[in-house]
Amino acid sequence: MALPFRDRGGRMSPRVADAVVTLVVALVVAVWTLLSAGYEGEPVGRTVAAWALIAVGCGALCFRRRAPVVVAAVTLLACAVYYPLSAQDGPLMITFALALYTTAAEGRFVAAVALASVTLLAVGLGEIRQDAGRRQIDDTSLAMLAGWLISLVAVGRAQRTRLAYLHEVEQRAHAAEREQEARALQSATAERLRIARELHDVLGHSISLINVQSGAVLHRLSKKPEPEVALAAAEEALEAVKATSKDALRELRATLGVLRQADEAAPTGPTSGLALLGDLVERARGTGLDVRMELTGTPVPLAPPVDLAAYRIVQESLTNVTRHSGARTATVALDWRADELRLRIEDDGEGAPEERPLGSGIRGMAERARAFGGELTAHSTTEGFRVDARLPIGAPASTTTTSEGDPR
Template identity: 70%
Template sequence: MALPSRVRGLRVPGRPSWHVTDAAVTLVVTLFVSVWTLVAMRYETEPAHLTLVGWALILVGCGALYHRRRWPVAVAVVTLLASAAYYPLSVFDGPLMITFALALYTTAAEGRLAAAVALAAVTLLAVGFGESRQSGGARQLDDVSVAMLAGWLISLIAVGRAQHTRGAYLREVEQRARAAEREQEARARQGATEERLRIARELHDVLGHSISLINVQSSAVLHKLGKGPEPAAGLAAAEEALTAVKAASKDALRELRSTLGVLRQADEVAPTSPAPGLDRLDELTGHARSTGLNVSTRVEGVRRALPPPLDLAAYRIVQESLTNVTRHARASSVRITLEYADDQLRVRVDDDGDGTPDARNTGSGIRGMTERARAFGGELTAHNTAAGFRVEARLPLEEHA
């Protein structure tokens, strides 16, 4: 996200361009004061030693301006003392007071408001004290001039304070813009990561289940053919296995095309077939039965339509559970229970296998099922039972009704 031009131009401490600016300001002020003094020297005269002292004070006061951002209070004090010493000694009355005015403004602009007010007050007190010491009532400044000086000093502080407030506002805007940019990038990275994980779970569940069925059917028929059966029996077994392999591979291809549809470009036509859900549970259990498993299904409560994302998650949990049973459990029967309540759906898959969860946890199956359940605010457990192994998921319904 691009920052606004006014924010991008905000001063950053240590940026070289500001040293160049301060040097340019110092040079301009020095030339202005010097030219004014040289012009005044054509009409006034003074002793040479006073002229040398005056030029030294001009160089000190003007040269200090280069450091006005780094040490604003110290530069303001130096320029004030230089001006206080210059005007009583020199008869030329050059505009050296400009250095103090610029230093006072910078002090307020850098956030040193108390110091700026104190310096302005000291200046007014010093002027008043000096006027009171004039002999014979020969004042250099009348009351109107003193009032104008006071207003001038107050205006410098007010403008400096306003500049400080503006700079603080722009710095806050810049920080917020950068924070928003970092947050946007973090959300984009998180979204990309979540999408990759989602696609990985889909591919794992789709391909894992179908390939497991194909593997089991192929192994079973090879085992039968290895015993040398009668040709008719061997042909029948091979035909049965190939039929199951064909069905499993067809389902795998269909779901794979549906899953990869999210990777299509925007101008391509995505698949329009609905995502699988619990309405296809009979088809899923039929595939599992073709491997020799005795699969039963029980529904408790009133079965109702579920939101598509939740329906897909429940289907994938059952599918992955059956895949794990086929691969690792050495089970003969599986019982699937769907329990519909007012606020949640419970999915249980029990098998009578050897009940050892280590083999089932070596892959990403149970972890993927757990992530699916947590994505909907639910939970999933996988543990041994007295009769074998159980996978149980709780999926809340209220938030997705």
């Protein structure tokens, strides 16, 4: 907990600092005046008035930050009355010097210049009107006074500039820190959504296949076939479920590899890609879907992120076909061109209802394509549903985010 006389930075609060400065200045002026009183005597009335002016001048310094111009004017008037009145000639001028400096340091530069000019003119006119033998300040002292006043204003101005610069540096540091925190949060959010999208694609596809395969064998068993037929159907379904779940676990481990600790080896690249497209198609065929492959052009190696994106687009499309369309056949076409890869996945199912917008699964596929400068469209056709995607070959990776949910 911060002490009452300290601010949050551990420094002395401005009010306490002003009180301390006022006390020190008052002590210096009082001691100096008392020492001078031993050499110069004066009537009691003048002594009382002089001490009253000292109290006013020193006391005003408590408010020098809140009302710098007023305090400077009050201390100047106190000095203007004090010195002609008192024979002690105490250092009350210190109060005006400090108030003038504070006025410039608080940004009241014009007022500080005006007060310094008024002071110099008043002293100069007062001395000019005196007889030659009665002058209190000679020309050299007047020039020194002018330099002194100019120096006070200049130092105050410099302090104001320095504080403004330090404040700007502090604000920039805070802004940079907030920007860094925002970037870290954005990166964490993007990575979290990327992992969520990968999990959606992996688990959604595999669980859909397992669900379809399990449903198919249960439907066959509900007809109460011969024990040998039932056993063969169950064995075939369990083998398909085993293979599908094995692939799902493999991809799940690779996806969760990004959550490894800092001292663990991170995956060097995606484990899925178009090289595994044959396995993906075979798993889809295991659900009873007739999947046909079409390949045109000459395949070329893709950057790992682009290769993974192409695989996920086909995977999500086949997941939608097996889960939602009720299709009997599907076509997966890859068209390799000079600078891009064209993907086409279409089926003869029911398509997407017109009254229901496409879900986040298809939006996720579109964002994958856009991340590499490509594009993806999905729409119903007269025969079923069709997904067209274009991925530039050798496209650089970029970060995208998406929400996960039902795909269609």
